[in-house]
Amino acid sequence: MEQKSITDQEIIRACRKGQVRYQELLYKRFYAFAISISLRYSPNREDALETLNDSFMKVFQNIGSYDDSRPFKSWFRKIIVNTALNKFQENRKYMIHSELDAIEMELSEEPQLDQKLNAEEILNLLGSLPALYRLVFNLYEIEGYTHQEIAGMLDIAPGTSRSHLTRARQMLRKLYSEMKNKPYHEAI
Amino acid sequence: MKPFDEKLADNIREVFDNYHEPFDENAWSAMQDRLQKKRKVRIIPLAIVSFASVAAALAFIAVAYFSWDFAGLRQAEPAGMAVEAPAIEENTSEDILATDTDAPHIPSSTHELPSITLPGKEETIPLLAHEPRVEPVSETFHAIAYPVSELNKMAGRTFPADDHYGVGGQMPRLADARAMMEQRLNGVSKPVTETPVRQTWENGYAWTNNGYYDDLIASRQGQGSSLLLSAGSMKTYTPDELTGGIGFSAGVAGNFPLASSISLQTGGALVYNHFTFDDMGRVLNARMGLADEFAYSDVHQIIDMKNHTDYEFLAIDIPVNFRFSLSENPANSIYVTAGLSSFLYLQQNFTSQSEIVADVYSPGSHDINTVQRSFSMMERSGEFDAFRRLDFARFLNLSAGYAIHRQDRTFVIEPFMKYPLGDVTSLDLNIGMAGVSLKYQFGRR
Numbered sequence: 001m002e003q004k005s006i007t008d009q010e011i012i013r014a015c016r017k018g019q020v021r022y023q024e025l026l027y028k029r030f031y032a033f034a035i036s037i038s039l040r041y042s043p044n045r046e047d048a049l050e051t052l053n054d055s056f057m058k059v060f061q062n063i064g065s066y067d068d069s070r071p072f073k074s075w076f077r078k079i080i081v082n083t084a085l086n087k088f089q090e091n092r093k094y095m096i097h098s099e100l101d102a103i104e105m106e107l108s109e110e111p112q113l114d115q116k117l118n119a120e121e122i123l124n125l126l127g128s129l130p131a132l133y134r135l136v137f138n139l140y141e142i143e144g145y146t147h148q149e150i151a152g153m154l155d156i157a158p159g160t161s162r163s164h165l166t167r168a169r170q171m172l173r174k175l176y177s178e179m180k181n182k183p184y185h186e187a188i
Numbered sequence: 189m190k191p192f193d194e195k196l197a198d199n200i201r202e203v204f205d206n207y208h209e210p211f212d213e214n215a216w217s218a219m220q221d222r223l224q225k226k227r228k229v230r231i232i233p234l235a236i237v238s239f240a241s242v243a244a245a246l247a248f249i250a251v252a253y254f255s256w257d258f259a260g261l262r263q264a265e266p267a268g269m270a271v272e273a274p275a276i277e278e279n280t281s282e283d284i285l286a287t288d289t290d291a292p293h294i295p296s297s298t299h300e301l302p303s304i305t306l307p308g309k310e311e312t313i314p315l316l317a318h319e320p321r322v323e324p325v326s327e328t329f330h331a332i333a334y335p336v337s338e339l340n341k342m343a344g345r346t347f348p349a350d351d352h353y354g355v356g357g358q359m360p361r362l363a364d365a366r367a368m369m370e371q372r373l374n375g376v377s378k379p380v381t382e383t384p385v386r387q388t389w390e391n392g393y394a395w396t397n398n399g400y401y402d403d404l405i406a407s408r409q410g411q412g413s414s415l416l417l418s419a420g421s422m423k424t425y426t427p428d429e430l431t432g433g434i435g436f437s438a439g440v441a442g443n444f445p446l447a448s449s450i451s452l453q454t455g456g457a458l459v460y461n462h463f464t465f466d467d468m469g470r471v472l473n474a475r476m477g478l479a480d481e482f483a484y485s486d487v488h489q490i491i492d493m494k495n496h497t498d499y500e501f502l503a504i505d506i507p508v509n510f511r512f513s514l515s516e517n518p519a520n521s522i523y524v525t526a527g528l529s530s531f532l533y534l535q536q537n538f539t540s541q542s543e544i545v546a547d548v549y550s551p552g553s554h555d556i557n558t559v560q561r562s563f564s565m566m567e568r569s570g571e572f573d574a575f576r577r578l579d580f581a582r583f584l585n586l587s588a589g590y591a592i593h594r595q596d597r598t599f600v601i602e603p604f605m606k607y608p609l610g611d612v613t614s615l616d617l618n619i620g621m622a623g624v625s626l627k628y629q630f631g632r633r
Contacts, residue, residue: 018570020223027219028211036207040200049212053219060223113195119203126200141197142204169193176196 008072015063023060033073034080039119040138041084043127051087055080081143085153088131111177125175133168140165413444415630416455420604422623424463435461435621437505443629449513453525457505461621464498497540501613503531509585521591529583529606536614537571572614579612583620591629600627 006025014022034052042048058079059066066075117125126134135154139145140161145153147161154161422435439457446452509527587604606621613619 014568017568019566019568021566021568023223024216024220027216031211031215032208035209035212036204040204049215049218053215053222056219057222110192113192113199116199117196117203119207122200122203141193142201172196173192176192 009068012063012066012068012072015060026059027056030073030076034076037077037080038084039123040126040142041081041088041135043131043134047087051080051084054087055083058083077143081139085135088135088154091131111173111180113176121179124179125172128175129168129171133164133171136161136164137168137172413442414598416441416443416453416600416627417629418457418602418625418627420602420623420625422459422461422604422606422621424461424465424619424621426465426617426619429465431463431465431619433461433463435459435463435623437623437625439505441507443511446510449516451511451513453509453511453527454507457507459503459505459531460501461503462498462500463619464496465619466496495540495542497538499536499538499613499615499617501536502534504534506530506532507585509587511589519593521593523589523591525585525587525589525602525604527585528581528609529585530581531579531583531612532575533572533577533579533614534574535571536577537569538615539567539569542566577614579610582608582610582612584609587625589627596630598627598629600629601625602627 008029011022011026011029015026031052034055035048038048038051038055039045042051055076059076062079066072126137129137132154136150139150139153140147147158147165150156150161151158156164417440419438420436422437424431424433424435437457437459439455441453441455441457444452444454507527507529509525511523511525513521513523515522583606585604585606587602589600589602591598591600602625604623604625608618608620611618
């Protein structure tokens with residue numbers, strides 16, 4: 001039974017002592033937060049859960065190094081993003097390079113986002129992007145990293161990061177248009 | 189950025205900042221498996237060490253046993269001795285003096301009696317002898333022939349040529365000679381004092397061959413140090429109970445005589461201990477008390493708390509003990525030791541499970557509190573890094589040893605106890621240990 005009276009800091013202190021019950025409490029408390037990030041970086045839910053558990057594992061292993069004076073969520077977010085990047089690097093050699101050129105299109109007119117997308121629709125869009133585009137888009141648009149920083153993280157040139165971002169946006173526009181024109185049950 | 193891209197990015201941020209989905213039990217199960225696997229991995233090295241310790245202890249006991257048996261056989265078979273040990277010849281009393289050509293020349297006159305340097309004294313005391321008497325004895329007995337140079341080396345004394353003194357006995361290696369002579373002469377009806385050579389100190393102290401050996405051995409005993417290999421098993425105890433589980437130790441120590449019946453023993457031993465206990469509040473200190481962590485409610489009262497802890501450690505035991513000899517004779521000896529041990533921990537891990545029964549008070553209407561009885565299970569586990577903890581002189585060592593001597597080897601069985609002088613281990617446990625050690629000592633003391 002998780003009680004709200006237990007603060008994050010109390011849970012973290014207990015986790016530092018290796019207490020399994022408090023590890024479970026931490027996991028449950030930050031599960032939604034962690035999955036919301038890992039889903040955006042993963043092509044599917046299965047991969048997202050793997051990234052999530054890898055990230056929690058790192059938290060439990062390195063919680064001794066966490067600085068209490070800083071927000072836990074910021075630290076945890078960095079761990080999740082970094083785990084996703086590591087996963088990408090591990091799988092990079094197996095990626096088919098042509099994937100990046102799979103969708104090459106120019107839309108005659110820019111689509112209008114007249115209705116907000118829900119989480120499922122967004123994940124559908126992001127999941128359809130090639131892994132490198134999805135990473136660059138997330139890092140730049142959502143996390144707020146610069147191209148210089150992204151280049152360092154992904155071991156690519158800053159110009160390549162810009163190029164990937166442009167292509168990712170193009171693809172998202174195209175995918176959004178396709179999704180909008182499809183019947184609802186097909187779009188999902 | 190085009191409006192669509194900007195709107196989409198805002199949309200994504202907004203949706204995922206407020207994202208919530210039900211907790212996935214399967215994901216947590218997978219996580220638990222990984223955490224448990226990690227804990228198991230931690231234990232593997234200790235398990236290997238424990239098996240290695242047991243194997244080492246068994247190997248040690250086996251080696252000691254066969255070595256022991258072999259020594260006994262050699263002693264029972266004189267012919268075998270001649271191969272490695274100095275020559276032992278059976279002589280009649282008439283040719284008691286060694287006939288080996290390598291043996292020192294023993295004159296028949298009253299000259300050339302050796303002098304002796306006493307331990308701790310600079311000067312050389314000449315041995316005065318009366319007219320040597322070579323009394324014929326019908327029984328056969330053994331004499332040991334050694335070259336003078338060898339005797340000098342072994343006994344550490346000088347044999348100056350001095351015309352004033354009579355015949356001296358030959359000087360076999362004292363430890364060997366004593367053991368062998370006493371055994372060989374067991375069947376001789378004539379008292380040992382009736383052996384051919386009788387000597388006296390200059391001060392008139394009557395000194396027979398038997399006394400000669402005894403005194404010299406006693407003086408020599410205070411000089412030599414020896415090496416001990418030990419292996420043992422132990423049980424851990426708390427103020428309330430003997431814990432479950434068992435521990436092992438194996439190590440090496442040096443024995444350094446300080447006086448005729450006191451020696452210093454120190455060295456190092458690897459100690460592996462795995463034990464479990466039910467804590468009634470006297471084993472773990474406040475750090476382990478779970479009451480503080482039972483913070484589910486601001487207003488609660490713990491009714492009962494039971495704790496079961498599983499602890500495992502690997503440590504280096506560095507003892508400094510004083511050994512007091514109570515009884516010393518050629519065949520066996522009894523001693524007691526007392527001293528302090530320091531433990532340097534190489535690895536420690538634990539799992540502690542607690543059952544907590546508490547009454548939780550919740551404020552109700554009209555100032556009436558409702559009370560709910562709560563049963564909770566808590567588990568904590570952890571490990572500590574190597575060299576994180578040193579329990580310096582934190583155990584009082586008490587033991588008693590029974591030593592069985594065979595020539596220059598000694599086999600010892602030694603029940604021991606380690607009494608805690610404070611909290612020990614990284615969890616500050618109040619535990620002690622007791623067990624039995626088997627020791628194999630090179631050298632008689």
